[in-house]
Amino acid sequence: MTSKRALPHIVAFLLLVDAALLYLVDIRGPFPAQVPLGTPTAYRNLYIHVPIAIAGYATFTVALIYALLYLVRGDARYERTAHAAIVVGIIYGAATLVTGSIWARESWGSAWNWDPRETGIFFMWVAYLIYFVLRSSIKDPDVAPRISMSYAVAAYATIPLSFVLPYIMESLHPRVTETKAFVGGGLPAVLFPIRMIIVNVAAILFIFMVRDRVTGQARRVLKAASAILLAAGLLVVTLHVASVASAGEAQLTPGASVKFVGKVAEAQLLEGNNDTAMLLLKIYTDGRAVEVRYVGEPPVKPVTFTQKKGNTTELKVSLVGHVVLVEGVVSPGGMVEARSLKVLNYWGVPANILIYGLSVALTVYLATRPGRSAGG
Amino acid sequence: MNKRAGLLLAGVLAAIMVAVGYMAASMGGYKDVSDLAKVKEPTLVTVKGVIADYRADPNSDTVVFVLQGEDGSLITAEFSYQRFVNMHGRAPGPWILGQEIVVKGVFYPSKQGNTLGYMDISEMLKGCHEGYEAPPATG
Numbered sequence: 001m002t003s004k005r006a007l008p009h010i011v012a013f014l015l016l017v018d019a020a021l022l023y024l025v026d027i028r029g030p031f032p033a034q035v036p037l038g039t040p041t042a043y044r045n046l047y048i049h050v051p052i053a054i055a056g057y058a059t060f061t062v063a064l065i066y067a068l069l070y071l072v073r074g075d076a077r078y079e080r081t082a083h084a085a086i087v088v089g090i091i092y093g094a095a096t097l098v099t100g101s102i103w104a105r106e107s108w109g110s111a112w113n114w115d116p117r118e119t120g121i122f123f124m125w126v127a128y129l130i131y132f133v134l135r136s137s138i139k140d141p142d143v144a145p146r147i148s149m150s151y152a153v154a155a156y157a158t159i160p161l162s163f164v165l166p167y168i169m170e171s172l173h174p175r176v177t178e179t180k181a182f183v184g185g186g187l188p189a190v191l192f193p194i195r196m197i198i199v200n201v202a203a204i205l206f207i208f209m210v211r212d213r214v215t216g217q218a219r220r221v222l223k224a225a226s227a228i229l230l231a232a233g234l235l236v237v238t239l240h241v242a243s244v245a246s247a248g249e250a251q252l253t254p255g256a257s258v259k260f261v262g263k264v265a266e267a268q269l270l271e272g273n274n275d276t277a278m279l280l281l282k283i284y285t286d287g288r289a290v291e292v293r294y295v296g297e298p299p300v301k302p303v304t305f306t307q308k309k310g311n312t313t314e315l316k317v318s319l320v321g322h323v324v325l326v327e328g329v330v331s332p333g334g335m336v337e338a339r340s341l342k343v344l345n346y347w348g349v350p351a352n353i354l355i356y357g358l359s360v361a362l363t364v365y366l367a368t369r370p371g372r373s374a375g376g
Numbered sequence: 377m378n379k380r381a382g383l384l385l386a387g388v389l390a391a392i393m394v395a396v397g398y399m400a401a402s403m404g405g406y407k408d409v410s411d412l413a414k415v416k417e418p419t420l421v422t423v424k425g426v427i428a429d430y431r432a433d434p435n436s437d438t439v440v441f442v443l444q445g446e447d448g449s450l451i452t453a454e455f456s457y458q459r460f461v462n463m464h465g466r467a468p469g470p471w472i473l474g475q476e477i478v479v480k481g482v483f484y485p486s487k488q489g490n491t492l493g494y495m496d497i498s499e500m501l502k503g504c505h506e507g508y509e510a511p512p513a514t515g
Contacts, residue, residue, distance in 0.1 A: 031513060033510040033512070034507075037463065037464070071386070072383075110501055113404075113480060115405070115406075116404060119397075119400055120401055123396075147385070149382065150382045151386070153383075154390040154393055157389075157391075157394045161393075161394055170407070170424065172501060174503070174507075179508050182508040187514070265467075282466075284466055301513060318513045323465075
């Protein structure tokens, strides 16, 4: 009983830590120094989308275990747990689809294109959604749990299927072996596993709270923690909107002050290092290229990196591909002498943090609303 | 319904789900340019190919790619110049040559030599696999 009462407090603590972590992801989350398409900051979604997707798999795995236990032993408690796990899984599954599409829009070039992994996850989600239709459509209370639990076991077949599809078919989605190299060192090696653990532990504990419902002081604590997580999402979205809204068009009149947003197409390190550098940039804004010179602390570190291509090693500037906010003065030659150069996050990063906050808020609502417990 | 029947029902439904899911994913996946040799009438397809050549004209808002398949067969594929610039942050140039891209659109077969036909691109896609090869950066 004591351990049951402790669950909401444990989850509340995890949510508070997560709110701080998500803020850190938004402003400092490491991304690959070079990406094939879109802005590299979109890859900060690795710390948001992937843990949610794995949490969806984890909750459906819990549903499978309890559904099998129900089918074998016939105890109604198992059926209630499996049902609660599917409720939580559906929320995390929806968040997986939305956060993944927002990321794909930038990094694949299209939000939805029926890629095998996208199709697999969508099929999984629909399969579990049908579970609710099936469960509510059978009126006989003796038959409904057994048929719906049989269906819940069957629906699990969509999980390994969605996971293996990028391995057996051509897919735009990376495989675990590819992402493993990136999250295997430096800050990603800390940030990624911590978020993975927090999101997954919280999701699994939510199952038991949705099943039993949280009441009293624990209810207030859990709701407050969820509100703080949601507030973190709103904060990062507001900060993003504010940073973009202040920019105007790049009017290249000599002597004029300019503040504009553009994408770095080419970059050259003239001199310097990670502390201070002189960079010559070609930035595309409103469909035209603007030459920009910047001297100061590089907005992306390391400022350069080496890339092996066959037998040759190339030195590349990490700023290429980023969306930046430039503030400066136009020189007589038409070049912008930038006094400030800031990297702007891909909008989908704060948006996905907010979507995660909303998903948790919905789960907390289901776990704390008064009335009978799930499936009871 | 007894215990055995419940598990049997689950097994049968699971097999059906795997089969239907696999078929659905197969229909949505993408193929190689060389597979377009089998296409006989205008069809919506998603294919990958390597950019062997290109022609860009900002005035008519077009970029025409020559995409090469694994067996050397070619297609010409047209895309919006402005959309290309918006997606990539820069104009098409020699830097795109040799890159593998995935394109979605209507393919019009008209075989001439090793050129299989023309494609009107609606979506230009790219996998993110290579992204994870670069070292981490912060900003």
